[in-house]
Amino acid sequence: MDNSETGAGTNADGILAPAHTDWLRHVLTVAGPIADVAEFECRARGPSAVPWHLDLDHEELRLLAPMAAAGPAARGLALALRAQVEADHQRVLAAADQPGGGCPLDLHRLVPIPVRILQLGDDAPASRLWLWTHWGTLRPLRHVRRLDPVADRWRKRTVRVEWEFWSADWTPWRAIVQLRQDWPNLRFDVRPDYGDASDG
Template sequence: MPSVSGMVAAAPTPPEAALAPAHTDWLRHTLAVTGPTAVVERFQAAAAGAGVVPWLLDLDRMEEDWFLALAAPPEGERAISLAGARILARRLRDAAHANHQRALARLDTDRRCPFDLQRLLPVPPAILRLGPEDPASRAWLWAHWGTTRALRHVRALPAELDGRRRRMAELRVEFWSADWSPWQALRRLRRDWPDLTLDLRPHYGDAAAAASDTAIAHPLRTPSRQPGPPATRPTKRPRTRHG
């Protein structure tokens, strides 16, 4: 499996070129962070968070999107009455709001996510106010993280560092990213933590088990706008589609 630990990423593409396919594919990665024990421990403390991006959600728009998807499905045949579609859309809105509030309540105390990009490279408040679906938000994530959505299913893995390497430590994590490896984030972290080696390995064969829990936060999400592809595509995997 190829490693991108030594990758020198191409210059960032213009924000309008952020790649946001209508159907998100999720790519599994493992990341090994190695270096002097004290530095790894500092990085581990800095990276640990709740794994939550505190977006300001436009609940009215989300409810309307869900209603339209139910009332006028792409297949052309509605399976629910208009009144039923309105009721279900409101229930989805309430569920999304409750789920988001629970997530926000964990921000200041939860440190169970071992590699939280919002802690390491936080989204600015002005971008957070736009919400996760705004083109400017997607462009910011692409330019600074190298992907267009927050990482999912982040978990710590057992260290594999050779025990003979004294005074050295390793942090290993697994996560899923949307469509692309978080190459911009890795480039920035390598610059900010020069004493550490960050070895990122994408696992291209795991797309069938993609972490597609989009329905939790955005059930029946309508397709997002798809800008043109960038001039260069770092850490790209073969495109596959999964329902």
Template sequence: MPASQERAPVHTDWLRNTLTVSGPVEAMASFREAAAGSGVIPWRYDLERMQEDWFLGLAAPPDGERAISLQGARILAWRLRDAVAVNQQRAMARMATDRRCPFDLHRLLPIPPLILELGPDEPEAQAWLRAHWGTTRGLRHVRELPAAGDRRRRRMGEMRVEFWSADWSPWQALLRLRHASPSLTFDLVPDYASAGDA
């Protein structure tokens, strides 16, 4: 199967990672500014298809025992679609100003508009993410951790972040970031022991 047709694993395993970025204070300040974002990826969602999929799943469940009427399935699918649309609108509205995510891969290595138009589940989008980020979904639960570096090294800065990634660490992204910022050191430590706890 060509790489562009490969799909992400059916069941996503979320892997906890700790990333330490260190380097000269000025370079670290620039990196922090570039990396901080909303954590939102502006995917285009096919709301009609999502609504239809939800309706079919509710109307004809795999086990054959429907727990809701057809009218109820239609209403619930419609409400789910509306909830996704509202949630996405709110997320998009805060993209321009929200900088609470300290390590936003879409800010650092943006997904091209043509790929965003496909949606997150299309094989071509998955292939792009795998090739450029090394993982097939956006990072989750990104948070900054206290710095653990030697504070006597006054000319050096450090940032530690923890995040969860889908199925693999974002190793492709780190290769690109190392190439783009040779004065910085990127040290990634995946926590395989907690992969099943996500």
């Protein structure tokens, strides 16, 4: 697909991305020995929330700026919003430290973002470049759903499991390449569905 048709272009940080995020539907199939697939499933489960460092003072100023014309009341609103952002962030940090989670396919659990990158925050150029280089997409997967496993009738003790998910702008192909290296006993196949693309 031509980049001019999608509005995609290479940003100043060297990342090829559309001007507006486009969420694309995919199905990932993982097949192999039952024990290996089970271990992969266990490792893949997480909160789907990345524990980025958050500068709360910066967030407060960012929230206050568009409300400055509203006068002193805006300060109280900005403080309330800051408290909500902080509470949400604390929940993310707590979930990141716990095993398992509500998302059956968490890229951060499978291809973890290094602490030194997390400390930079999610909008730092180095963070975006790391995500592009190691995940192939700039955001965690959305709307992840594990489909029913299928036993291989021709080979005993093997199983095939599928996940449906939506990925920001691109297939997370670089993460898939890493998973193939990390799990040599498993077969990975990812199929994008460009026809059903919509904003997730």
